[in-house]
Amino acid sequence: MLPNVKIQHYTDTFEELKSGLKWKVSDKKILMAIASTYVMNNKKLNPEKLLQLADEIKSRAGLFSSMKSYSRFTTAAVLDVHFENPLEQIPTLFQLYDEFKKAKFKSGVFTYIAASILLTNNDNKTKSGKLIENTKEIYEGMKSEHMFLTGASDYRIRFQKAHSFKGGMNGILFVIDEHAFLLL
Numbered sequence: 001m002l003p004n005v006k007i008q009h010y011t012d013t014f015e016e017l018k019s020g021l022k023w024k025v026s027d028k029k030i031l032m033a034i035a036s037t038y039v040m041n042n043k044k045l046n047p048e049k050l051l052q053l054a055d056e057i058k059s060r061a062g063l064f065s066s067m068k069s070y071s072r073f074t075t076a077a078v079l080d081v082h083f084e085n086p087l088e089q090i091p092t093l094f095q096l097y098d099e100f101k102k103a104k105f106k107s108g109v110f111t112y113i114a115a116s117i118l119l120t121n122n123d124n125k126t127k128s129g130k131l132i133e134n135t136k137e138i139y140e141g142m143k144s145e146h147m148f149l150t151g152a153s154d155y156r157i158r159f160q161k162a163h164s165f166k167g168g169m170n171g172i173l174f175v176i177d178e179h180a181f182l183l184l
Contacts, residue, residue, distance in 0.1 A: 010039045020047040021073070024054075030070045034077045041081035049086075050076050056090055066109040075116055082120040093119055096128060103136045 013035040018028070025031055038045050053076035061067035067075065079086035079093070096115035105111045114135065118128055 006039055010035050013038050013045045016045055016047060020051075024051075025070055025073055027070060030073060033074050037074070037077040037081055043081045046080075050080060053080060053086055053090070056087060057093075060090060060094055066107075067112060069109075071109045071112065075112060078116050078120060089119060099128060099132055103132050105136070 014031055017025075017031045017034055021031065034050075035045075050073070054072045057067050057072040057076055061072070075093070076086070079089050083089050093112075093115055096118050097112055100111045100115055101107065105114070118131060
């Protein structure tokens, strides 16, 4: 897709979201993130389907869950662009979230993001439990080295490292540590 076409697609999608979700999502940054999700994946927005997914996520979420807030819309968009039948993936999303929780990850939106990444990127060659275990090991290793710099917002990054790295945990901790040093 040409850049001008992508920009127009983004603008059209954003405007459609703005008018369709104006009473549900007041933060324009959330609408921009959703529009970007559709444009980056070359998918056309179906506002009714997005609302149906978001409502289903909300209905399955616990009373104080972060999925009762705006994050359910971005999660619904991610599911919509990655799956033919995204509604069928919602129970799996919550199951993966529960697996992260059993591994002692904190409740919250970052754990849902990690579960979404696992759901959309798992090639079924690796068991989710092993990836979650590797993610926890990487997270704990980083936390022990950089206690004040490592928090729940790092879950999604640590999962991506655990998913993509083929070496041992010591090697990945060294690689992450080198990147952290470069960022400082």
